[in-house]
Amino acid sequence: MSSTICFRCVLLGVSCGANIADYVAQRSVEADKLLDPIKVVAQILMYHFFIGSVPTKSEINLANSYFYDKAMCLLAWKLFLPEEEVNLNHPTANPLIPGRGPPLKCMPPTLTVVAEHDWMRDRAIAYSEELRKVNVDVVLFYYKDVVHEFATLDVLLKIPQAQACAEDIAIWVKKYISLRGHEFSY
Numbered sequence: 199m200s201s202t203i204c205f206r207c208v209l210l211g212v213s214c215g216a217n218i219a220d221y222v223a224q225r226s227v228e229a230d231k232l233l234d235p236i237k238v239v240a241q242i243l244m245y246h247f248f249i250g251s252v253p254t255k256s257e258i259n260l261a262n263s264y265f266y267d268k269a270m271c272l273l274a275w276k277l278f279l280p281e282e283e284v285n286l287n288h289p290t291a292n293p294l295i296p297g298r299g300p301p302l303k304c305m306p307p308t309l310t311v312v313a314e315h316d317w318m319r320d321r322a323i324a325y326s327e328e329l330r331k332v333n334v335d336v337v338l339f340y341y342k343d344v345v346h347e348f349a350t351l352d353v354l355l356k357i358p359q360a361q362a363c364a365e366d367i368a369i370w371v372k373k374y375i376s377l378r379g380h381e382f383s384y
Contacts, residue, residue, distance in 0.1 A: 206235075208371060209241040211305075212350050214274070216243035216322075219289055219382050223306055224299040239376055242367060244311040245346050248321040250292040251285070260317035266346050268305065268317060302328055307335035309370050311363060339366050361380040 212218030219241050226238040249257070249271060261268035276284050289298040310326040311375055313320040323338065330336045337340075341348065341359045348354050349363035 202229040205236045206239045206375075207236060209238055211242070211246075212244045213347055214278075216246040217337045218244060220246070220293060221290055227300040227306075230273045231244060236289070238306050240309070240371075240372070241247070241305075241309045242309045243322065243325075244363075245289075245313050245316050246310075246318060246322040246325070247271070247274075248291065248318060248325060249286050250294065250321060251287050254320035254324070255318050255319040260315060261316070263315070266317070271318070287308045290300055292321070293322070294328060296304070301332070303332035304320075304335065305329060305334050305373065308361065309367065309374075310336065310343065311341050311349070312338065313344040313346055313348050314340070315344060317345065339363065 207220040211217065212256070220243060223238050223241045224276055226233055226236075253261075257268065272286075275286065275288075279288055279291070289295065292298075296375055303339045308326065308329055312322050319340075323340075326336045326338045341363060344354075344357070344359045348357065349360040354360050
């Protein structure tokens with residue numbers, strides 16, 4: 199009798215890392231059995247760096263305020279994307295464009311963290327809503343009175359929202375893993 203080892207992982211990405219985590223989740227869905235014995239079982243996306251060519255309400259109202267402004271983010275996308283592909287509707291920038299990769303219904307369960315004063319929050323919320331519409335298990339944590347990266351910047355780690363966020367994520371991961379019978383190690 200042989201036993202099969204399976205490595206289950208939860209992807210976590212912060213800011214532009216959330217885009218990377220989502221992209222890796224998409225690729226893992228497409229690769230399916232090619233990744234054996236690795237299986238992406240969930241993703242945690244914290245204040246995504248999603249953008250698009252049609253601005254959302256938060257992108258308009260908060261574009262020039264708080265931690266990252268829109269001009270800085272546009273520059274980041276210009277530096278990140280290949281010169282011939284600079285387009286705010288590129289699949290890594292905007293997860294809501296048609297034909298971006300595998301169908302949303304194939305994506306893993308997702309925990310989304312958004313900050314009230316983050317100008318990119320509306321697109322992250324919209325992405326969570328689209329995942330929910332196709333029956334992906336989605337939890338959205340919305341933190342008031344905070345900015346982009348509130349729970350990961352050293353200078354903000356002691357604020358109550360950052361501490362609550364860390365606790366909320368830990369509780370979600372533990373519940374998610376135990377409810378599905380997965381083993382989890384650190």
